[in-house]
Amino acid sequence: MRRLVFILLCGLVAVPAALASSRATGDGVLELRAVYGYVQIGTIAQPAKGALWGQMDHGVLKVVDPVVGDGQIYVSGWETKTVKDDDPKTTVYSGHDLHFRVTGGKYKLVFVGSGIDLTAVGTGVAQLDGDASVLDAGSYAVDSGKWKPVPVLLVPRQTWSVTFGDQSTPSP
Numbered sequence: 001m002r003r004l005v006f007i008l009l010c011g012l013v014a015v016p017a018a019l020a021s022s023r024a025t026g027d028g029v030l031e032l033r034a035v036y037g038y039v040q041i042g043t044i045a046q047p048a049k050g051a052l053w054g055q056m057d058h059g060v061l062k063v064v065d066p067v068v069g070d071g072q073i074y075v076s077g078w079e080t081k082t083v084k085d086d087d088p089k090t091t092v093y094s095g096h097d098l099h100f101r102v103t104g105g106k107y108k109l110v111f112v113g114s115g116i117d118l119t120a121v122g123t124g125v126a127q128l129d130g131d132a133s134v135l136d137a138g139s140y141a142v143d144s145g146k147w148k149p150v151p152v153l154l155v156p157r158q159t160w161s162v163t164f165g166d167q168s169t170p171s172p
Helices: 002-021
Strands: 028-041 048-064 072-076 080-083 090-130 139-142 160-164
Touching: 028 048, 028 160, 048 072, 139 160
Parallel strands: none
Antiparallel strands: 028 090, 028 139, 048 090, 072 090, 080 090, 090 160
């Protein structure tokens, strides 16, 4: 009985400590749910930083890893994969049921497709433009806020910007 009580007490101490350490000061959260259209997270000039994971039902994912080795980017489920000859830091994946994970570091991801679900923890700017041909282009939430519909912008080359995390926090 004492052993069980001890294990439960250790769990009560360890779990909150582990959850608290998973987010650094200044980190924010961006969540996308069933998005149809265009999503860009990070730019070349200002890449996103932190962790990200999710899946896309169908489409194309362009991955840019501006600082190779500062984190890992994993993509699975792709049907085609192309590494650009002129830019080895850029890889384009396409297919059905793509799964992806970024484990730290800086990154830029561009999605064009359907059923995009993801969670990003860290800092960055996302560009969103919902697909005008669908009834519901999906939703997004920032920092555990309320879900909002992804805007559908009818002006070519225009997107809606969403910032997550404290952009003024200096990088280590």
